[in-house]
Amino acid sequence: DAKTTQPNSMESNEEEPVHLPCNHSTISGTDYIHWYRQLPSQGPEYVIHGLTSNVNNRMASLAIAEDRKSSTLILHRATLRDAAVYYCILRDGRGTGGFKTIFGAGTRLFVKA
Amino acid sequence: KAGVTQTPRYLIKTRGQQVTLSCSPISGHRSVSWYQQTPGQGLQFLFEYFSETQRNKGNFPGRFSGRQFSNSRSEMNVSTLELGDSALYLCASSQTENTGELFFGEGSRLTVL
Numbered sequence A: 001d002a003k004t005t006q007p008n009s010m011e012s013n014e015e016e017p018v019h020l021p022c023n024h025s026t027i028s029g030t031d032y033i034h035w036y037r038q039l040p041s042q043g044p045e046y047v048i049h050g051l052t053s054n055v056n057n058r059m060a061s062l063a064i065a066e067d068r069k070s071s072t073l074i075l076h077r078a079t080l081r082d083a084a085v086y087y088c089i090l091r092d093g094r095g096t097g098g099f100k101t102i103f104g105a106g107t108r109l110f111v112k113a
Numbered sequence B: 001k002a003g004v005t006q007t008p009r010y011l012i013k014t015r016g017q018q019v020t021l022s023c024s025p026i027s028g029h030r031s032v033s034w035y036q037q038t039p040g041q042g043l044q045f046l047f048e049y050f051s052e053t054q055r056n057k058g059n060f061p062g063r064f065s066g067r068q069f070s071n072s073r074s075e076m077n078v079s080t081l082e083l084g085d086s087a088l089y090l091c092a093s094s095q096t097e098n099t100g101e102l103f104f105g106e107g108s109r110l111t112v113l
Helices: none
Strands: A009-013 A018-023 A031-038 A045-050 A061-064 A070-075 A084-092 A100-103 A107-112 B005-007 B010-013 B019-024 B031-038 B042-050 B053-057 B064-068 B074-078 B087-094 B108-112
Touching: A009 A018, A018 A031, A018 A084, A018 A107, A031 A061, A045 A061, A045 A070, A070 A084, A100 B031, A100 B042, B005 B087, B019 B087, B019 B108, B031 B074, B042 B064, B042 B074, B053 B064, B074 B087
Parallel strands: A009 A107, B010 B108
Antiparallel strands: A018 A070, A031 A045, A031 A084, A061 A070, A084 A100, A084 A107, B005 B019, B019 B074, B031 B042, B031 B087, B042 B053, B064 B074, B087 B108
């Protein structure tokens, strides 16, 4: 099963951009790259996902390396509400057709006012 | 639209007992997946169901089982509870097995004494 590697923690100043990296060197061609974040005492919340091309939505941008062995979640202007644990996830669509979701350890993002 | 509902939210069991956790997905969602979250191991995939069929299973012993009903509601069962089964059990639903976004519930926190 493909794994992801993320830094344990990162710190950002409020209203500055944040780049959260994720390495997934053993990614397969059918693995989707997902990002979720988890606030204390809550379930994870979807942020963004992609397969090969860079993706943008209202929450963030996802930059995927050309070889797909790494990706970066970009929060354009961090706010205090963005302080959370961010998980880079691979969803493997092989095999029986279902997805086996593999979580990394996550990056705890601290945002300073 | 109502989110993913998990019951019970908190429960305490003793070693050797069994427990059943319930998950009601978002209306219209046919895929349900389960995860175990512990401080030591992080978020780990348990299994995924789609249209009442288990499509994928994580690396957990046979004491962990689940099922999905025709209305897409899902249950997971843990038999012969061990202290190490103490965890937050999270359920997530998605519209189809190939749809990216997972919607998570708030989890069921199980304590085994």
